[in-house]
Amino acid sequence: MAAPKQINTTETEARIDTLTLPQDGWSAGSRADALARLRAMGLPGRRDEYWKFTRPDALVQADVPATEVFANDEAPLMDGQPCLRVVFVDGVFDADASDDLALEGIEISRLADTSADIHWAQSLHGTLETAGQTPVARPLAALTTAFATDGLLIRVTGQPDKPVNVIYNRSSDSADAMLHHVIKLEQGTKLTLLESGPAAARLNTVMEVDVADTAAFHHVRTQGRDHQRLAATHVFARLGEESIFKSFTMTANGKMTRNECVLDLKGDDAVAHVAGACVGDGDFHHDDTVFVTHDAVNCESRQVFKKVLRNGATGVFQGKILVKAGAQKTDGYQISQSLLLDGDSQFLAKPELEIYADDVACSHGSTSGAIDDEALFYLRSRGVPVELATNLLTLAFLAEAVQEIEDEDLRADIETRMSGWLERHRT
Amino acid sequence: MLKINNLHVQLEEEEKQILKGVNLEVEPGKVHAIMGPNGSGKSTLSYVLAGRPGYQVTEGTAHLGDVDLLNIEPEERAAAGLFLAFQYPVEIPGVGNMTFLRTAVNAQRKARGEEEMSAAEFLKVIRAKAKTLKIDADMLKRPVNVGFSGGEKKRNEILQMAMLEPKMCILDETDSGLDVDAMKLVSEGVNALRDQGRGFLVITHYQRLLDHIKPDVVHIMSDGRIIKTGGPELALEVEHNGYADILSEVA
Numbered sequence: 001m002a003a004p005k006q007i008n009t010t011e012t013e014a015r016i017d018t019l020t021l022p023q024d025g026w027s028a029g030s031r032a033d034a035l036a037r038l039r040a041m042g043l044p045g046r047r048d049e050y051w052k053f054t055r056p057d058a059l060v061q062a063d064v065p066a067t068e069v070f071a072n073d074e075a076p077l078m079d080g081q082p083c084l085r086v087v088f089v090d091g092v093f094d095a096d097a098s099d100d101l102a103l104e105g106i107e108i109s110r111l112a113d114t115s116a117d118i119h120w121a122q123s124l125h126g127t128l129e130t131a132g133q134t135p136v137a138r139p140l141a142a143l144t145t146a147f148a149t150d151g152l153l154i155r156v157t158g159q160p161d162k163p164v165n166v167i168y169n170r171s172s173d174s175a176d177a178m179l180h181h182v183i184k185l186e187q188g189t190k191l192t193l194l195e196s197g198p199a200a201a202r203l204n205t206v207m208e209v210d211v212a213d214t215a216a217f218h219h220v221r222t223q224g225r226d227h228q229r230l231a232a233t234h235v236f237a238r239l240g241e242e243s244i245f246k247s248f249t250m251t252a253n254g255k256m257t258r259n260e261c262v263l264d265l266k267g268d269d270a271v272a273h274v275a276g277a278c279v280g281d282g283d284f285h286h287d288d289t290v291f292v293t294h295d296a297v298n299c300e301s302r303q304v305f306k307k308v309l310r311n312g313a314t315g316v317f318q319g320k321i322l323v324k325a326g327a328q329k330t331d332g333y334q335i336s337q338s339l340l341l342d343g344d345s346q347f348l349a350k351p352e353l354e355i356y357a358d359d360v361a362c363s364h365g366s367t368s369g370a371i372d373d374e375a376l377f378y379l380r381s382r383g384v385p386v387e388l389a390t391n392l393l394t395l396a397f398l399a400e401a402v403q404e405i406e407d408e409d410l411r412a413d414i415e416t417r418m419s420g421w422l423e424r425h426r427t
Numbered sequence: 428m429l430k431i432n433n434l435h436v437q438l439e440e441e442e443k444q445i446l447k448g449v450n451l452e453v454e455p456g457k458v459h460a461i462m463g464p465n466g467s468g469k470s471t472l473s474y475v476l477a478g479r480p481g482y483q484v485t486e487g488t489a490h491l492g493d494v495d496l497l498n499i500e501p502e503e504r505a506a507a508g509l510f511l512a513f514q515y516p517v518e519i520p521g522v523g524n525m526t527f528l529r530t531a532v533n534a535q536r537k538a539r540g541e542e543e544m545s546a547a548e549f550l551k552v553i554r555a556k557a558k559t560l561k562i563d564a565d566m567l568k569r570p571v572n573v574g575f576s577g578g579e580k581k582r583n584e585i586l587q588m589a590m591l592e593p594k595m596c597i598l599d600e601t602d603s604g605l606d607v608d609a610m611k612l613v614s615e616g617v618n619a620l621r622d623q624g625r626g627f628l629v630i631t632h633y634q635r636l637l638d639h640i641k642p643d644v645v646h647i648m649s650d651g652r653i654i655k656t657g658g659p660e661l662a663l664e665v666e667h668n669g670y671a672d673i674l675s676e677v678a
C-alpha cells in the first residue's frame with residue numbers, strides 16, 4: 001500500500017488566495033464543486049508520482065514571476081484563410097480583434113458572459129474534468145474549472161464551413177491566464193478548432209469536449225516559440241458511438257509546458273487520435289501526459305508523440321491505455337520517441353498498458369536515439385550539406401506525428417513552422 | 428580525372444589496416460573495373476573516397492582533377508563531381524525520394540555557384556530519366572529506398588547518378604540484385620554518361636556487367652592492394668579460373 005498522499009495545503013491555499021471565485025451565473029455551482037475537489041487533492045507537489053519527471057513548482061507557485069514578453073512574429077494557424085477568429089490577450093477576450101461570434105452550424109458564447117441562457121454548458125461544465133480525475137488526480141484542471149475567467153462555450157449543431165481559430169496573444173510580463181473551453185458536438189456534427197499564440201506569462205487551460213455519436217472533432221494547435229512559456233493545458237474528451245476525435249499539438253520552445261489529454265471512448269466504433277511534435281533547445285521542458293480509456297467495443301486509439309531535443313532540453317511522455325472489461329476488439333497504439341541531437345538532452349518516458357479485456361490488439365513503444373549516421377552519410381554523399389541533411393532527417397523523424405493532421409494545408413503549415421525552427425536553431 | 432596515390436587506410440576504432448597502398452588513375456571517358464575476393468577492400472576504397480566516417484587515412488592521396496578529396500567534407504566531394512553508387516543503399520524513412528533528389532541537385536548546384544533547378548524543370552527531367560530506368564512515379568514519391576526491392580534500390584542509385592551528372596562515378600556492385608533486363612537498363616545509363624567524358628570505377632564480381640559496360644582497364648584487388656592490372660581479358664580470366672592463379676602468380 002502506498003502511503004496516504006500528503007496534501008499540499010499551504011501551497012494550495014496560497015494559490016487560491018491570489019484568485020477570485022466567480023460567484024454569479026450558471027457556473028457558480030460547478031465552480032464551487034471544483035474548488036472543493038481541488039482542496040481535497042491539493043496542488044501537485046514534487047513527490048507526486050504523476051509529477052515524477054516534471055517539477056510542478058513553476059506551475060503551482062502563487063505568483064508568476066515577470067518575464068520578457070515574446071515579440072511574436074509568428075502568424076496564427078491558417079492565417080488569411082477563412083476562419084472564425086477569436087482573440088484573447090493575456091487570457092482576456094479581445095472583441096475588437098475577434099470576429100463576430102456567429103457562424104452557421106455552431107452556437108458560440110463566452111464563459112465570462114454570465115447572463116446567457118446556456119443550459120447545455122451548465123450540464124457539461126466541469127463534468128468531463130471531474131470524470132478525468134480518476135484514477136489519477138489532475139489538480140491544475142480542477143483549479144482552472146474553479147477559477148477560469150473566460151473561455152469559449154461552443155455547441156456544434158451542424159457542419160460549419162470554417163474552423164474556429166483561437167488566437168492567444170500576450171502583452172503583459174506577468175499575466176496568469178486561466179481559460180476554460182466547453183465544447184459540445186451534437187450527433188453527426190463536425191468542428192475544427194485551432195489554437196495558437198504565446199497566450200500569457202503563465203497559462204492554465206481546460207478544454208472539455210463532448211463528441212456525440214457520429215460527430216467529428218479536429219483540433220490542431222501550436223505552442224509557439226515563446227521561450228518563457230509556463231503552461232499547463234488539459235483536454236478532456238468523451239467520445240460517443242462512431243465518433244472521431246483528433247488532436248495534434250506542435251510545441252516549439254517553452255521552459256515549462258505540460259499538456260494533459262484525457263480521452264474516454266464511451267461509444268462503440270469510436271476513433272481517437274492524439275499526437276504531438278515538439279522541438280526544444282536548452283532551457284526547455286515539455287511534458288505530454290495522456291490517458292486513454294477504452295470503455296466500448298471496437299474502438300481505435302492512437303498516441304503518436306515525437307520530441308526533438310538538444311542542448312540540455314528535457315522531454316517527458318507519460319501515456320496510458322486503459323482497456324476496461326468488455327471493451328473487446330480494442331485497437332490501441334502508442335508510440336513516443338525522442339531524437340536527441342546531442343548528449344546533454346534527456347527523454348523520460350513512462351508508457352503504460354492496462355488491459356481487462358481479452359480480445360484486444362494494443363501496442364506501445366518508446367525509443368530514444370540520435371541521428372542515424374548511415375542515413376546522414378548517404379545524404380551528404382549526394383551533396384546535401386550536413387546541417388541541411390540533419391534537418392531533413394529531423395523532419396523525417398517528426399513526420400509520423402505530423403501525418404496525423406488530416407488537413408493538407410494545416411499539415412504544410414506545421415511542417416513550415418518546424419523547418420523554420422530547425423533553420424533558426426542550426427548548430 | 429581520379430588519381431589515387433599510395434593510399435593506406437585503417438579503421439578509426441581499431442588499428443586494423445585495410446588498404447595497404449592503392450595506386451590508381453582513371454582518365455576521362457574511361458571505365459576501370461575492380462575485381463577481387465570478398466573482404467579485399469573494394470568497398471572500403473569507395474567509402475574512403477566518398478568520405479564516410481570511421482576510416483583513417485594514414486598515408487597517400489586522392490585527387491579528383493585538382494581537388495584534394497581526402498581533406499574535404501563528403502558533400503564537398505559530391506559537389507566536386509564524385510558519386511558513389513552504394514553496395515547497400517540506405518533506407519531513409521520519412522524523406523521522400525523526390526525531395527531528397529531535388530535537395531541534392533540544388534545543394535550541389537549552389538555549392539558550385541550555379542543556378543538552382545526550378546521545381547518544374549526538375550520534375551520534367553526526373554520523369555524522363557526515371558522512365559528510361561523503368562522507375563515508376565510511385566517509387567519517386569516513396570521514402571528513399573524504403574520498401575524497395577534489392578534491384579529497385581540499385582536502379583534508384585543509377586537514377587541519382589543520372590540526375591547529379593557527376594564527373595567521376597564509383598559503382599560498388601551495382602549489378603548485384605539486378606535482373607537481366609535491369610542490368611541492360613543500368614548499363615545503358617552508364618554508357619550514356621561515359622560518352623560524355625565521365626570517368627567510371629566499377630566494382631564487380633561478375634563478367635556479366637562487363638559484357639554491357641566494356642571496361643578499358645581491369646584491376647584485381649587483394650588484401651588492400653591492386654595486385655594486377657590488365658585489359659578486359661583479365662576479367663574473363665577471373666570468370667573462368669577464379670583468383671587462385673592470379674594470387675599465386677604475385678605471391
Ligand SMILES: Nc1ncnc2c1ncn2[C@@H]1O[C@H](COP(=O)(O)OP(=O)(O)OP(=O)(O)O)[C@@H](O)[C@H]1O
Nearest residue numbers: 438445463464465466467468469470471472481514
Ligand atoms: N567498419 C569496419 N569494421 C570492421 N571491419 C571492417 C570495417 N570495414 C571494413 N572492414 C573489414 O575490411 C575488409 C575489407 O572490407 P570491404 O567491405 O572493403 O571488402 P570488399 O572487397 O568490398 O568485399 P565484398 O566483395 O565482400 O564486398 C574486410 O575484412 C572487412 O571485414
Ligand SMILES: [Mg+2]
Nearest residue numbers: 469470471514
Ligand atoms: Mg564490397
